[in-house]
Amino acid sequence: MAPVKVFGPAKSINVARVLLCLEEVGAEYELVHMDLFQAKEQNSPEHLARNPFGKVPALQDGDLVLFEARAIAKYVLRKYKTEQADLLREGDLEEAAMVDVWTEVEAHQYHQALRLIMLECFLNPTLRGLPTNQAVVDEAVEKTKKVLEIYEARLSEHRYLAGDFFSFADLNHFASTFYIVDATPYGSLLDSYPRVKAWWEDLMSRPSFKKISANMTTKV
Amino acid sequence: MAPVKVFGPAKSINVARVLLCLEEVGAEYELVHMDLFQAKEQNSPEHLARNPFGKVPALQDGDLVLFEARAIAKYVLRKYKTEQADLLREGDLEEAAMVDVWTEVEAHQYHQALRLIMLECFLNPTLRGLPTNQAVVDEAVEKTKKVLEIYEARLSEHRYLAGDFFSFADLNHFASTFYIVDATPYGSLLDSYPRVKAWWEDLMSRPSFKKISANMTTKV
Incomplete structure (x- = not known):
């Protein structure tokens, strides 16, 4: 095929x-x-x-x-689901629900907080030749901190967002987090949230994350 | 229980x-x-x-x-899935994918187009005492028309968004469409798209839609 x-x-x-x-x-x-x-x-x-x-x-x-x-x-x-790679957990009603909850949180809370930092500090200056609007960035940073505080609490209870298993919910956080760390001055935001920081380092140690991020880096 | x-x-x-x-x-x-x-x-x-x-x-x-x-x-x-009420179609790989596609389209295209009309013509004036910003409405109306054009084409091929079966994808369009029709002067936008209009009337004829909308109407 x-x-x-x-x-x-x-x-x-x-x-x-x-x-x-x-x-x-x-x-x-x-x-x-x-x-x-x-x-x-x-x-x-x-x-x-x-x-x-x-x-x-x-x-x-x-x-x-x-x-x-x-x-x-x-x-x-x-x-392509296998026993080892079952990232949606649809065979288990509660696990699937928690994967869905934190997948939606990524879309409506996490990404919404981080995206303006990416836009103002990375996409606008590098791709569109536009200056960074620092007031927008400052507001987005405050919003991001509030979101990270909730993530810190969640990741103190479980190793991953949906529970003690890696899932689609975690995976969805990859690209926006990667660009904040790789392409903006705000990667150090994670340092104040040790559980979030450890979770991110865990994700980035996965072969898939290493391989895909190698084609995305903005660093020479 | x-x-x-x-x-x-x-x-x-x-x-x-x-x-x-x-x-x-x-x-x-x-x-x-x-x-x-x-x-x-x-x-x-x-x-x-x-x-x-x-x-x-x-x-x-x-x-x-x-x-x-x-x-x-x-x-x-x-x-609570039954044979009659299987709105996610997760037992069929392609059907489930089409339900997901049009559920995401609702979130990222349809709702994004309609929400500013709702905000400016309904929520801001009635709940917040703010005036309607007509320039924002006009832009949102143009965006909505482009989205409805694509929906018209889709609904010319299939009775419902994900295929010839009612699904979660259709259901997700309920509340924003209901408020545009019930609470703003822009309900007539649908009239230019006969397939969309027929689809909406079909949805509103379902007992569930009738029951839930009865508690939402803004009309006296």
């Missing part, structure tokens, strides 16, 4: 979300790079046929075409 | 998301009202113990406490 194809640039947060899942389950895949900034390939007829909203990533698996990163990621995790 | 408890006001979009799921699967439940505006009960120690982020809804089922509406909703749909 042909390997699944993922369309999008390796540096995209949402592409990384899908690639990490493919690595975690050991699936064969091909990454088809897309240029979003110069050629704007997300607006090409080929890509709009994959995703009418013109976003990345998209996935092609035989005749099946999917979009929306979290939906693609779950498809991959279900299709 | 004691019925599950849902904490939050019936008029909240995210509370409605969970209540609709409970109605669809025919589960017994108790809604515990919370006053978010005067008493700010979401910040009480009791509620922060349920959800450290101080949001609604939360769910209690015996010793299990969950938060984040989409996570709660999926727990309910899995726990």
